[in-house]
Structures are given as structure tokens and as C-alpha cells.
Amino acid sequence: MNLNIALLPGDGVGPEVLKQAVKCLQAVEETFNHNFTYKEALVGAIAIHKKGNPLPDATLKLCKEADAVLFGAIGDPKYDNDPNSKIRPEQGLLALRKELGLFANIRPVQIFPTLIDNSPLKKDIIAGTDFTIYRELTGGIYFGEKKLNDEGTVASDLCEYSEKEISRIAHLAFKAAKNRKNKLTLIDKANVLESSRLWRKVVAKIGESYPDVALDFLFVDNAAMQIILNPSQFDVILTENMFGDIISDEGSVIGGSIGLLASASVGSESAMFEPIHGSYPQAKGKDIANPIASILSAAMFLEHFKLFEEAMAVREAVGKSLKKGIVTPDLDASSKYGTNQVGDFIADNI
Amino acid sequence: MNLNIALLPGDGVGPEVLKQAVKCLQAVEETFNHNFTYKEALVGAIAIHKKGNPLPDATLKLCKEADAVLFGAIGDPKYDNDPNSKIRPEQGLLALRKELGLFANIRPVQIFPTLIDNSPLKKDIIAGTDFTIYRELTGGIYFGEKKLNDEGTVASDLCEYSEKEISRIAHLAFKAAKNRKNKLTLIDKANVLESSRLWRKVVAKIGESYPDVALDFLFVDNAAMQIILNPSQFDVILTENMFGDIISDEGSVIGGSIGLLASASVGSESAMFEPIHGSYPQAKGKDIANPIASILSAAMFLEHFKLFEEAMAVREAVGKSLKKGIVTPDLDASSKYGTNQVGDFIADNI
Numbered sequence A, B: 001m002n003l004n005i006a007l008l009p010g011d012g013v014g015p016e017v018l019k020q021a022v023k024c025l026q027a028v029e030e031t032f033n034h035n036f037t038y039k040e041a042l043v044g045a046i047a048i049h050k051k052g053n054p055l056p057d058a059t060l061k062l063c064k065e066a067d068a069v070l071f072g073a074i075g076d077p078k079y080d081n082d083p084n085s086k087i088r089p090e091q092g093l094l095a096l097r098k099e100l101g102l103f104a105n106i107r108p109v110q111i112f113p114t115l116i117d118n119s120p121l122k123k124d125i126i127a128g129t130d131f132t133i134y135r136e137l138t139g140g141i142y143f144g145e146k147k148l149n150d151e152g153t154v155a156s157d158l159c160e161y162s163e164k165e166i167s168r169i170a171h172l173a174f175k176a177a178k179n180r181k182n183k184l185t186l187i188d189k190a191n192v193l194e195s196s197r198l199w200r201k202v203v204a205k206i207g208e209s210y211p212d213v214a215l216d217f218l219f220v221d222n223a224a225m226q227i228i229l230n231p232s233q234f235d236v237i238l239t240e241n242m243f244g245d246i247i248s249d250e251g252s253v254i255g256g257s258i259g260l261l262a263s264a265s266v267g268s269e270s271a272m273f274e275p276i277h278g279s280y281p282q283a284k285g286k287d288i289a290n291p292i293a294s295i296l297s298a299a300m301f302l303e304h305f306k307l308f309e310e311a312m313a314v315r316e317a318v319g320k321s322l323k324k325g326i327v328t329p330d331l332d333a334s335s336k337y338g339t340n341q342v343g344d345f346i347a348d349n350i
């Protein structure tokens, strides 16, 4: 298969981990006789630094022309505590999601048996946990109108959703549930928010066309408890943008390491794959960042193009590195392996 | 001291647990020579049922005239899955908060040593956890304009904050931090939301008048992870309404039981005290609901009126019941004690 891949290394440890993912994809090309081409572009703080724009036109163009985007990470603490800076790295990521129409962010949460002791939760609580979050990614309060009055004393953000925005991701989530354990949980705040009541109405209606899928509803505050108290109750979780941001990060710690979790952001024309960890600026350039999440995002990329055998080869190589303890220090404090060595080991085992 | 207390038992197990709190306050009256008067009124689903209104005028009037309100619980599943019902129990609670100007919801999260094994988190993770959440309660997306277009296909909620709304609760939170471990963490989403950027600006400015308090900022998605990964890092958490709803419920499971956690909602004129657990309709009338959260909310009420010795007597009696295992089955599956017996034991020990 011929595929054009846009590489967006971004900030912090993004470039280092993405490099390992590319190594693994090159191993896949060789082993399975594919032909991937890679073109790199700037995004985030580094793009602000070099081009004055967190999403330069050239980057967007490259992404639109590519078959898929592999993303590193975004963000620089320099901008976080400066509420007045008008340009921020995150705008690059948000604009990219919007421009590419990536309306569904898909985050699988699984437990890696060898890492179960790394979890902050007790073993019996997390046993059997295996769910996937479908987070709406181009609507809601992230993209609604923002206002600040002239005096700078009143600020607002609008959370708006249309039936269309809800239904396209709902269909994806129901289909995913059909291929899994036939359960879908909608997380909302329908006892307070008008937008949540629309979500509940639209999703309930769509549920009628998926009679095999058991649908239930959970208020977001209760969901924040249930994910810790009993995570194995979930199969597919569907939720809006802001709740998805919070709940999926909360879910990401269950497995014991955020350094292992990947995500896919998909739309009708484009798809983007990225580790869910951030730019982790303290680790930048130290060869200590865990590359596995980025490598698993490459596996999700392969699955997206139905290259299931190839994806499995990547996943198995990752499994081998975990089993043999060829991992970065975040997973095993006594480990002497760096980002590059772990990447090499996994690529060599594909 | 003479105090007029409005009792709002509400729905589900609310009446049962509130009754135990009143028992304990009566014991305090006797032991410490105070004179409290109690007047009861309807709120929530039961008020809809009897008066067609989740917050009848008579209830509001009683609350306004009282020195403080003791609240049971609110909510009935009958309304939750009916997005079309125009009247919902929760409206009673929201209207009460707004009408009484209860802008700050204060939720202490502590670990009870005898219950440490009930926590879903590992012992070494929760050791030393002791923080208090200040959640803004009368602003933000809860109370902003809600819209639904005529076709019922587009819905929105506005999240708006003014400098004044932020600064009044920020001062309370800084003062609390000064009396505790001198640390304040603002949770927001300033990398995306305009309203969060206003929070960050206003809180940073106010922080200058509290030079002893170390102020830091955390994005809400990161906060949702940190609360599980390392809860003992927190002292006072300050946040807006919606984030506070989610984060405080997440925080409530750390200690091993939501049945023990109380909260105070305060404004410049009124104050209301309630358990943070909900109406728990499945348990209604079974004499199994845990009354301790409601009893501890009575302790917070006493502290609010500077009756510290009295509050301590209540807390010590609760401690005794936990230590002796005179608790409801949620805390100890083999327990044979009911809601009433636990309430009696605690009241007798004041």
C-alpha cells in the first residue's frame, strides 16, 4: 500500500517519540512490502517561534494532502501562565482539528498485565478494564463564541451543539460498541445543561437503530467517580468535547501509565494519530520519554487503513518490550534504556 | 446561642439521614446549653409532587428567614431520562443556591484512618491526603443563558464569569489556605477558555495580597489525573462551577466512602449544609443509608457559627462510631446497624 504521511513533531518530547513511531513504520514497510512517504511540518510553540503562527499555512496544506497525520505533542509552559498572550501553541492543535474536520477522538483504555502494579488503583478494582472513549472534538465550548468585554472584567464561552454534530459521532460510537461488548454509555450533565439534553435526546433516538447495543446515561460528576470505583463496567463511552477531555485524562491513569496510551482523531476526510501524553517539556532532549504511546498511535494508524496484520505486529513488538523490561525509566525506575533504544528494540521486533 | 434552622429533607434518603443530623444537634443543645429551632419545608421531587414546584415560595421564604439551612438530598431518576420534562427536581437546588446567594461550595476531603482499606486507591497513594475544594456555585455554565432552537436541533449553554464573581470566592479560598498549609491550586482550562483566562488573571492578582500562600495553576484535564496519582499534593483547590462539580465528586471517592463527606455552601447572607451524596433512591426507607455525611454537615454548620467545641464533640462521636464499627453496611458489609442506630449511637456520645 502507498500512503502519504504528514509528520507533525511539535513541541517538547514530541519530536523524539514521533521518531520512534516512524522507525516502527519503516520496519512495517520493509516486512510487509508497503511504501509510506513521510513529510514533516511545524506546529505549536515551535511554529510560533519560527513562523509566528501555531498552524502555518504550509502545515495545514501538507496535512490536507496527506492520507494521515502523525502528531507528536504540543504546548510550552511559557504560554500557560500568560493569559494575555494572544497567540498560544494549543490554537494550532485546535485549528488543525477544526480544519481537518476531525470530529471524533478515539481513546482506548486498556490494562497491560505487566504494568498492573504501576496503577494508583488497587488490582481488584482495575481487573478486566477495557473501554474506549469517543470524545466529540470539533464542537462544544472549545469552539463556541468567546467574549471578553472591553474592561476585561467579564468573559464568556459558548457551549453549542447541533443534532448533526452529535449524530455523526454517535453512529461511530454505536458501531464500535457493536464490535465490542455491545454497551454504550453517554456521559452528560442533562440535569443542568440544555446541550446535554439535546445529546441525550439525539443519542437515545439513534440507539433505536442499534437494538443490540445496551445504552445507558451517566451524569459527568457520577462518571468521574465510577471510572475510579468500577472501571470495568464500561465498554464504549461517548461524550462531548470538554467532558471528554477531563474523563479521558482521568481514565488514562487507570492503566498505570499515560506513556502507553494512544489516540486517533478521525473525520470524514482526514485522520490524525497521537500519543495522549503532552509535550512533557522537562524531559525534552534527555532521551527518557516513553515512545510507546507514539508507537501505538502508529498501530492505530495502520488499523485505520485496515492493515490489521501490520498493526498486530507492532502491538506484539510493544508487548515484547514490556515483557522483557526494555522500557524507559518511567515504567521501571531501574531501567537504563532510553527513548531511542526502546524504539530500536520495538522496530527490530516487527 | 439561639439559632433558627430550616430543614429541607428533600428526596430519597434525604429525610432519613437529616433526621440523624437533627438528633445530634439536639444532643449538642442539651450538652452545651443552646437553643436551636427547626422548621421543615419541601424541596425537589417531593415538592414537585405536592406543590408542582421544586422550590415552593414558602420554602424559599423559610430559608431566607433562617440562620442556616440543613439540606438532605435531591433528585429522582424518574426525571433524569426525560429530557423533555420542563420541571426537574434539580432546579429546586439550583434556584435555592442562586436565591440565597450561596456562591461558595466548600468540600473537605479527608481520609478516615479506619476506612483506608475501603478506598479504590492504594494506601501509599492516599496517605496524607487532606484538602478542601472551593467550588464557585452560582455562576458559570450552570446559570448562563440556555437556548434551544424552535426545531429542537441546536442547543446551547453560556459559561460566563465576572471579575466580581471570581474575586469573592477567591478571597475565601486564599483565607482558607492561610489557615491551612498555605497552598492554593486554581483549576481551569486557560489554554482553551476565555472565562478560564479571566479566572487565572483575577486569581493571580488577588494572590499578590496573600504573599504567604503559594499559588499554582492546573488545567482541569491534568487535575483529573493528579487527584488520583498524587492527592496529597493539594491543600486548597479553587475552581469554577462545572469543573468543581466533576473534580469534587472525583475527589470524594479517594477516602473510601462518599457516605462520609459533607459540604457547606455559603454566601454573604445565608449558609446551607448538606451531605455530598445524592438521594440514593434505591436505599430509600430501608434504614441502610449512611447518616455520617449528614451528621458531619451539622458539624460544619456548628463551625460556621464558631461553635468549635460543639463541632469537635460531634466529630469525636463520629470517630467513635467508626472506630467501634457502629456503622451502616456500606462501610462494613457484615454490619447489622441501621441508619437510626448509628444516629442514636453518635447522638448519645455527644
Ligand SMILES: CC(C)[C@H](C(=O)O)[C@@H](O)C(=O)O
Pocket (backbone or CB within 6 Å): A074, A075, A090, A093, A245, B191, B192, B221
Ligand atoms: C492541548 C489541549 C488544547 C488539548 C485539549 O484540551 O483538547 C489536550 O488536552 C487534549 O486532550 O488533546
Ligand SMILES: CC(C)[C@H](C(=O)O)[C@@H](O)C(=O)O
Pocket (backbone or CB within 6 Å): A191, A192, A221, B074, B075, B090, B093, B245
Ligand atoms: C444535583 C446537581 C444539580 C448538583 C450539581 O451539579 O451542582 C450536584 O451534582 C451537586 O454537586 O451538588
